[in-house]
Amino acid sequence: MTITEVANYLRSHRRKSGLSQRELAHIVGYVTQAPVSEHERSVTIPALLIALSYEVVFRVPLSELFPALYGAVEANIEEQLTRIENELQQSTAKGRRAAYIARKLEWLWERRNPDAV
Amino acid sequence: MNHEANHSPRVLAIDLRPQQFGYAVFEGDERLLDWGAAYYRPGGSAGAVIAGRRVAELLRVFAPTEIVVRQVRRDVTRNSFGVRPILKVIRRNASAASIPVSLIGRNEVREAFRIFRAKNKYEIACRLAAIYRELLWWLPPERKFYESEHPRMTIFDAVATGFTYWRRKAAESSPPD
Numbered sequence: 270m271t272i273t274e275v276a277n278y279l280r281s282h283r284r285k286s287g288l289s290q291r292e293l294a295h296i297v298g299y300v301t302q303a304p305v306s307e308h309e310r311s312v313t314i315p316a317l318l319i320a321l322s323y324e325v326v327f328r329v330p331l332s333e334l335f336p337a338l339y340g341a342v343e344a345n346i347e348e349q350l351t352r353i354e355n356e357l358q359q360s361t362a363k364g365r366r367a368a369y370i371a372r373k374l375e376w377l378w379e380r381r382n383p384d385a386v
Numbered sequence: 387m388n389h390e391a392n393h394s395p396r397v398l399a400i401d402l403r404p405q406q407f408g409y410a411v412f413e414g415d416e417r418l419l420d421w422g423a424a425y426y427r428p429g430g431s432a433g434a435v436i437a438g439r440r441v442a443e444l445l446r447v448f449a450p451t452e453i454v455v456r457q458v459r460r461d462v463t464r465n466s467f468g469v470r471p472i473l474k475v476i477r478r479n480a481s482a483a484s485i486p487v488s489l490i491g492r493n494e495v496r497e498a499f500r501i502f503r504a505k506n507k508y509e510i511a512c513r514l515a516a517i518y519r520e521l522l523w524w525l526p527p528e529r530k531f532y533e534s535e536h537p538r539m540t541i542f543d544a545v546a547t548g549f550t551y552w553r554r555k556a557a558e559s560s561p562p563d
Contacts, residue, residue, distance in 0.1 A: 273418070273449045274414070274449075275396070275447070275448055275449065276447065278446070280418060280419075280420055281419040284420055284421070284520065285520045287523060309447070310443070310446075310447055311447065343430075378393070
């Protein structure tokens with residue numbers, strides 16, 4: 270049984286708060302409730318300021334409010350970082366440039382192993 | 387920051403009536419994600435269309451792993467005929483999304499709440515509001531003998547169905563005495 274993630278928990282948190290879509294829309298700065306409804310149904314993705322507003326309203330991190338979106342972004346970024354790391358490891362640069370590469374590789378390792386630092 | 391995916395199974399519990407259905411979406415047995423009711427005209431295909439749309443939306447948004455429906459009493463003919471097309475639509479939607487549908491009987495629900503000494507629907511609803519605090523302000527007033535049932539009661543019936551499902555699951559997974 271595969272369990273796919275819920276696209277977002279916006280509706281769930283709003284229902285718990287007792288706020289209506291219209292009230293939440295007014296709080297985050299919309300005139301009508303339509304954009305909130307679209308965000309809840311994952312029809313559209315909220316703009317950064319609105320997403321941050323949701324985080325402030327419900328006191329829940331964006332990664333928990335939009336787990337599927339966060340997961341997709343995270344997977345993409347990790348893939349890009351792995352690609353860069355592989356490129357850096359294969360680099361044959363010398364001198365100052367080699368020091369920069371070493372620092373980046375060190376940072377990438379620290380990032381992967383936060384407890385070891 | 388590492389993102390930890392939530393892999394608790396999600397269940398859509400439905401209480402079917404001829405003119406409305408109540409629903410509740412659970413993530414694990416402790417988290418209630420959404421709840422509400424959909425209203426439609428009894429009989430005809432319009433009700434089935436409205437119910438189908440609503441169920442399809444719930445399946446899309448919450449992607450449940452299972453749907454549990456409160457079994458309609460066969461002895462109440464009006465109910466049985468009224469909900470049959472709605473149940474058919476739910477089954478069709480579930481089948482399209484490869485989601486299993488299971489039925490939960492009235493007696494099983496009553497049995498699940500026996501340990502709480504809840505004897506009637508209102509007492510079951512009160513118990514549920516104590517477990518899921520977000521439902522507290524949805525609790526309808528106690529019904530007088532001359533009143534018809536409050537429309538919001540269908541939501542509590544759906545939550546009770548979901549709650550009973552989780553009790554059934556817990557009983558299946560726990561070792562026998």
